[in-house]
Amino acid sequence: MYDYPFLPELMPLWYIFIFIFGCCIGSFLNVCIWRIPRGESVVTAPSHCPKCNHGIRWYENIPLLSYLALRGKCSSCKMPITIRYFLVELITGIFYLLIFYRITSSNQPLSLLPVYFGVTMLIICTAVIDFEHTIIPDRTTYPAMILGVICALVFPETWSTSSHFTAVGFSLATMIGYGLIMGLFSIVGEKIFKQEALGWGDVKYMAAIGACLGPLAAFFVLLIGSILGTIIGTILLLSSKKRNAGRMAIPFGPFLAIATALWMFIGKEFWCYLFPL
Numbered sequence: 669m670y671d672y673p674f675l676p677e678l679m680p681l682w683y684i685f686i687f688i689f690g691c692c693i694g695s696f697l698n699v700c701i702w703r704i705p706r707g708e709s710v711v712t713a714p715s716h717c718p719k720c721n722h723g724i725r726w727y728e729n730i731p732l733l734s735y736l737a738l739r740g741k742c743s744s745c746k747m748p749i750t751i752r753y754f755l756v757e758l759i760t761g762i763f764y765l766l767i768f769y770r771i772t773s774s775n776q777p778l779s780l781l782p783v784y785f786g787v788t789m790l791i792i793c794t795a796v797i798d799f800e801h802t803i804i805p806d807r808t809t810y811p812a813m814i815l816g817v818i819c820a821l822v823f824p825e826t827w828s829t830s831s832h833f834t835a836v837g838f839s840l841a842t843m844i845g846y847g848l849i850m851g852l853f854s855i856v857g858e859k860i861f862k863q864e865a866l867g868w869g870d871v872k873y874m875a876a877i878g879a880c881l882g883p884l885a886a887f888f889v890l891l892i893g894s895i896l897g898t899i900i901g902t903i904l905l906l907s908s909k910k911r912n913a914g915r916m917a918i919p920f921g922p923f924l925a926i927a928t929a930l931w932m933f934i935g936k937e938f939w940c941y942l943f944p945l
């Protein structure tokens with residue numbers, strides 16, 4: 669049994685707090701999703717409208733509410749703001765809330781929160797950036813790898829051990845192991861298909877998932893991501909009327925991201941269902 673540092677009767681307040689916290693993180697992710705593929709800094713330079721350069725004031729930057737109050741338009745030039753900003757904030761908030769609920773309701777250690785919250789940031793950035801730009805930037809996967817190793821060092825119980833060094837060893841070994849295996853797939857795939865079969869961004873993404881969530885999770889993500897990618901990719905190819913559809917690049921990142929989200933919410937039950945022993 670884990671002793672949580674809050675009173676059960678205050679749980680609703682914690683749910684509200686975690687949801688708002690998640691929406692604020694989602695607001696930061698919107699900055700990352702716009703700036704990282706363009707090679708811009710995510711910390712310096714305040715946000716501004718890309719069309720009229722109008723600086724975004726603090727009250728125009730409140731997650732969810734500002735988008736609704738501005739009716740999805742820049743307050744200065746009335747350029748429509750994509751609904752993605754609102755959705756990323758909302759989905760991040762909901763994910764954080766569900767993760768917090770799942771961990772506290774199944775009596776798991778609260779020290780899982782930083783790694784799950786960090787992985788949520790990685791999957792949302794990966795899904796959107798890879799979908800729009802067909803890249804998974806190093807600036808999302810490297811920080812996730814570092815987060816996974818640091819969390820293993822500080823919270824070894826998340827790796828089911830009490831030794832800090834054993835936990836770091838597991839995290840590093842999983843990261844390097846998946847990096848090598850996926851890297852080999854990428855090189856062999858390119859030789860066989862004469863085109864990039866598995867991008868290096870996908871390789872680094874899998875290494876990051878290994879470092880954060882462990883070998884079983886990484887295997888689940890790879891398996892489910894590949895199945896989803898094959899099914900949806902085939903449907904897209906069949907429905908595409910382009911003649912060069914066979915060469916059409918379908919980003920793998922969004923499928924890996926969906927599979928990672930599934931792991932966080934139902935992964936363990938799925939394994940227990942498949943292998944009851």
Ligand SMILES: [Zn+2]
Binds near residue numbers: 718720721744745
């Ligand atoms: Zn504007």
